[in-house]
Amino acid sequence: MNTNKCFTLITGASEGLGKALAIECAKRNMNLLLVALPGPELNSITNLIQCNYPVTVIAMGKDLCRNESCLELYNEVIALDLEINMLINNAGIGSTGLFAEGCPSIFEQQIKLNVLATTMLTRLFLKKLQCNQHSYILNVGSMASFFYLPKKQVYGATKSFIYFFSRTLRKELKKSNVHVSVLCPGGMNTNIGLTMMNKAGSYIGRLSVMNPEDVVPVALDGLLKGKEVIIPGKLNNFFMLLDKVLPAAIKKLIGSQGMKKLNHTHSLSRYTSPAMIPVVVPTSSG
Ligand SMILES: NC(=O)c1ccc[n+]([C@@H]2O[C@H](COP(=O)([O-])OP(=O)(O)OC[C@H]3O[C@@H](n4cnc5c(N)ncnc54)[C@H](OP(=O)(O)O)[C@@H]3O)[C@@H](O)[C@H]2O)c1
Known part of the structure; x- marks a missing residue:
């Protein structure tokens, strides 16, 4: 068992990117407080x-869409007297579809989980993070943070919130011991639905898709080095460059073609992959 008393809190740690982050942190000898919906995935x-790494792991099953959950989680951490030196706000849900056809309760859940839970957990745990010599906050945004993606209006907006929130908070905390980074991955094969959707994407889209296991070392190295915005993958970085150099009229044209393509393939799903980004190469929000 390691002698380190600090814990890394990861939300959405039972599957996908959060699970890969948890395993990578364990490999790096970090104790873990894993949060996800209560269920067998979190236990597994x-x-x-616990069976494979010499670290302490505590699981807390919470529905972070519930208003009271963040405070409950915080109070349980206080009751256990745990020291938290890294907060990874990863839990998030996505969706694809026209806004007019979207399910209001999915939009509500998305905003509660992606925006509200991240904000509340950061606010609640900030004082605890400030108690350590060095602490870290990693907020998970998306490549969708940067673009006006058709049929991802609410998801994209929640991820833009994460991007601006993280960068502003970083500025506020510049002279403190708390380092804030925002991770903006493109499409990832994090679950079966997304993997299938990614396989059906455009050629360039497929090339840009990454496995979460390849994203997490980049994410953690970037965080520990104090990088402000972490964009994993050469192709995703190339898309960002392209967005800066392409004239607005060309981006608009490509964007409207992407929209037509999506109209043919439309079906409302709970999740959507930012691997669609290269299909639409939309105009940047920035
Ligand atoms: N996948 C991509 O292509 C992609 C690209 C860019 C950014 N992202 C972002 O990366 C993050 C992780 O995405 P992912 O693809 O790994 O997602 P995922 O495979 O669907 O996993 C989501 C995780 O969040 C947990 N979760 C869902 N609803 C919750 C709730 N109400 N309360 C607490 N935990 C909840 C899930 O727990 P259960 O297992 O119990 O449901 C699961 O552990 C998200 O913020 C997403 O927006 C994903």
Whole structure:
């Protein structure tokens, strides 16, 4: 068992990117407080790490869409007297579809989980993070943070919030011991639905898709080095460059073609992949 008393809190740690982050942190000898919806997936990742790595793992099943959950989680951490030196706000849900056809309750959940829970957990845990010599906050945004993606209006907006929130908070905390980074991945094969959707994407879209296991070392290295915005993958960085240099009229044209393509393939799904980005190469929000 390691002698480190600090814990890394990861939300959405039972699946996908959060699970990969938890395993990578365990490999780096970091104790873990894993949060996800209560259920067998959370137990299974907890057992897997406990059996394979010499770190302490605590699991807390919480529905972070519930208003009271963040405060409950915080109070449980206080009651256990845990020191938290890294907060990874990863839990998030996405969707694809026309706004007019979208399910209001999905939009509500998305905003509650992607925006509200991230904001509340950051606010609640900030004082605890400030108690350590060095602490870190990693907020998970998306390539969708930067673009006006058709049929991802609410998801994209929540991820833009994460991007601007993180960068502003970083400025506020510049002279403190708390380092804030925002991770903006493109499409990832994090679950079966997304993997299938990614396989059906455009050629360039498929090339840009990454496995979460390849994203997490980049994310953690970037965070520990104090990088402000972490964009994993050469192709995703190339898309960002392209967005800066392409004239607005060309981006608009490509964007409207992408929209037509999506109209043919439309079906409302709970999740959507930013691997669609190269299909639409939309105009930047910035
Ligand atoms: N996948 C991509 O292509 C992609 C690209 C860019 C950014 N992102 C971002 O990366 C993050 C992780 O995405 P992912 O693809 O890994 O997602 P995922 O595979 O669907 O996993 C989501 C995780 O969040 C948990 N979760 C869902 N609803 C929750 C709730 N109400 N309360 C607490 N935990 C909840 C899930 O727990 P259960 O297992 O119990 O449901 C699961 O552990 C998200 O913020 C997403 O927006 C994803």
